Amino acid sequence: xxxxxxxxxxxxxxxxxxxxxxxxxxxxxxxxxxRLLPGENLVILGRSGSGKSVLIKCLIRLIEPDGGDIxxxxxxxxxxxxxxxxxxxxxxxxxxxxxxxxxxxTVRENLRFPLRRHPERAQGVAEDSLIQTAxxxxxxxxxxxxxxxxxxxxxxxxxxxxxxxxLKPRIILYDEPTTGLDPITANEIIQLMLKLQQELGTASLIxxxxxxxxxxxxxxxxxxxxxxxxxxxxxxxxARSRDPHVRAxxxxxxxxxxx
Amino acid sequence: xxxxRSATAGTLEEVGRLSAFTGRFFQSALSRPFEGRxxxxxxxxxxxxxxxxxxxxxxxxxxxxxxxxxxxxxxxxAVAYMPDMVGIAFVREIGxxxxxxxxxxxxxxxxxxxxxxxxxxxxxxxMEVSGTNPFRFLVVTRVxxxxxxxxxxxxxxxxxxxxxxxxxxxTRGQVSxxxxxNRAFGAMAIGDLVPATVKTxxxxxxxxxxxxxxxxxxxxxxxxxxxxxxxxxxxxSLLLFLVDFIAVLAADILFEI
Numbered sequence: 019x020x021x022x023x024x025x026x027x028x029x030x031x032x033x034x035x036x037x038x039x040x041x042x043x044x045x046x047x048x049x050x051x052x053r054l055l056p057g058e059n060l061v062i063l064g065r066s067g068s069g070k071s072v073l074i075k076c077l078i079r080l081i082e083p084d085g086g087d088i089x090x091x092x093x094x095x096x097x098x099x100x101x102x103x104x105x106x107x108x109x110x111x112x113x114x115x116x117x118x119x120x121x122x123x124t125v126r127e128n129l130r131f132p133l134r135r136h137p138e139r140a141q142g143v144a145e146d147s148l149i150q151t152a153x154x155x156x157x158x159x160x161x162x163x164x165x166x167x168x169x170x171x172x173x174x175x176x177x178x179x180x181x182x183x184x185l186k187p188r189i190i191l192y193d194e195p196t197t198g199l200d201p202i203t204a205n206e207i208i209q210l211m212l213k214l215q216q217e218l219g220t221a222s223l224i225x226x227x228x229x230x231x232x233x234x235x236x237x238x239x240x241x242x243x244x245x246x247x248x249x250x251x252x253x254x255x256x257a258r259s260r261d262p263h264v265r266a267x268x269x270x271x272x273x274x275x276x277x
Numbered sequence: 278x279x280x281x282r283s284a285t286a287g288t289l290e291e292v293g294r295l296s297a298f299t300g301r302f303f304q305s306a307l308s309r310p311f312e313g314r315x316x317x318x319x320x321x322x323x324x325x326x327x328x329x330x331x332x333x334x335x336x337x338x339x340x341x342x343x344x345x346x347x348x349x350x351x352x353x354x355a356v357a358y359m360p361d362m363v364g365i366a367f368v369r370e371i372g373x374x375x376x377x378x379x380x381x382x383x384x385x386x387x388x389x390x391x392x393x394x395x396x397x398x399x400x401x402x403x404m405e406v407s408g409t410n411p412f413r414f415l416v417v418t419r420v421x422x423x424x425x426x427x428x429x430x431x432x433x434x435x436x437x438x439x440x441x442x443x444x445x446x447x448t449r450g451q452v453s454x455x456x457x458x459n460r461a462f463g464a465m466a467i468g469d470l471v472p473a474t475v476k477t478x479x480x481x482x483x484x485x486x487x488x489x490x491x492x493x494x495x496x497x498x499x500x501x502x503x504x505x506x507x508x509x510x511x512x513x514s515l516l517l518f519l520v521d522f523i524a525v526l527a528a529d530i531l532f533e534i
Contacts, residue, residue, distance in 0.1 A: 080402050104408035111406075118403035121394075132407040185407070 031056055031189050031221050037086035039072055046072050048245030054221050061224045061232045063267055064242035070225040074191045078110055079103060108136050111182035111190040115197055117174040119166040126162045129181050139185045152180040156210060172203035192224040196231045208234050229267060298490045305417050315418040323384050324426035330383060331376055335434035338375055339441020363442040364461030369473050372435035374521055377480040380427060381513040385488040388419055389509030392492025393502035416489040423485030428477040468532030476524035483520055487513040
């Protein structure tokens with residue numbers, strides 16, 4: 019079983035300070051802060067509806083935050099114009115909870131789509147070769163001409179990951195990467211995420227409430243509660259906490275992936 | 278009273294949002310980059326795939342109109358003017374309006390459901406995060422395709438309507454196809470052709486913009502997608518009648534038709 023790789027670089031790739039976001043009178047984020055270091059796997063744990071997905075969507079401005087500061091690779095995200103934001107987004111991959119594959123396109127076309135928009139990211143390598151390599155890295159080279167409707171949930175997640183990787187991002191944001199998958203497929207996805215971190219050195223921000231995923235993959239864990247970073251530490255640090263809100267996450271963890 | 282006020286405010290809000298969406302379309306439609314490949318794909322999807330329906334409907338409308346008109350025309354001793362009458366009726370009103378309503382049903386609902394489904398399954402967000410402007414790729418191409426394809430579909434419907442009318446006439450008397458079409462086009466003036474053609478571009482704009490607007494801002498869930506498709510048809514049909522009225526009024530002033 020793979021373990022997350024440790025990194026020593028302390029210049030953050032993502033730095034969020036006092037992020038706030040409300041929907042009407044419902045304050046979802048109330049001053050959330052984090053730092054994601056190069057090559058790190060940072061897991062955000064939180065209950066359903068706690069604002070985890072809102073947080074990562076604010077990061078790349080799929081949702082506009084109300085206040086606070088977001089910096090990705092030193093750039094203030096909320097102050098970027100459209101062209102600069104699009105350029106920055108190519109450095110940040112995003113794996114959606116439901117995979118979000120373009121269902122009118124084949125797997126090949128799904129992977130070709132971002133490449134055609136940003137041919138400079140191919141760095142002179144042939145498009146077909148990049149697509150083949152990305153699919154091989156997720157073990158789905160044989161599915162290249164299938165439509166998303168012909169894929170299982172786990173395969174869709176892998177193709178979505180390949181599509182995310184094709185632009186060679188430095189950061190990957192995972193929104194509930196194992197939700198809706200059976201335990202075996204979920205473990206395969208987790209191992210794949212670890213493999214990618216080790217081989218490509220990408221930093222990952224992983225939103226989940228899957229404790230097995232958090233335990234296996236995290237270098238560091240933040241618990242999002244009440245709109246703030248309620249607790250922070252390694253998985254084992256938090257597992258030893260006596261705080262009732264933190265304990266609530268760890269009390270029933272009995273995983274088939276334990277070392 | 279409160280319900281009326283709230284419904285009026287809701288309607289005005291929707292009109293405002295739709296107007297802003299249309300403004301955003303024009304702003305994006307006339308600036309680079311252009312999504313040429315996707316535009317061609319949409320022209321094929323919207324134009325070619327609606328062709329059979331428009332062909333069949335135009336032909337049947339020609340048959341029905343001629344059958345319905347014939348007894349009255351005979352009563353007035355004016356059956357020889359049948360090609361003139363059918364030609365003008367089709368070119369001015371029946372062809373554009375019937376084609377537009379069919380396209381609102383087929384194309385408008387299709388766009389609403391497709392974009393709505395893409396919104397619900399986060400495909401539009403996925404496009405956004407891959408550094409692509411989804412508005413330009415999805416909306417601008419579809420609306421342009423509607424604007425460009427609708428006039429062509431209307432021409433086809435007009436031709437098929439005349440053909441249907443000729444078919445009935447040819448079973449009741451001796452008339453050649455060339456003579457029938459010569460009579461029909463000979464009766465038309467510039468004031469019949471120009472306004473009727475110009476308004477079809479606006480019909481395309483209405484169908485494209487409303488379908489895209491409802492789909493692009495679809496509510497979450499499958500019910501939201503259904504509502505997007507349904508309201509795309511309802512709103513665009515209503516707007517088509519409004520645009521038609523304005524077009525006829527303008528033509529009346531400009532061409533004294």
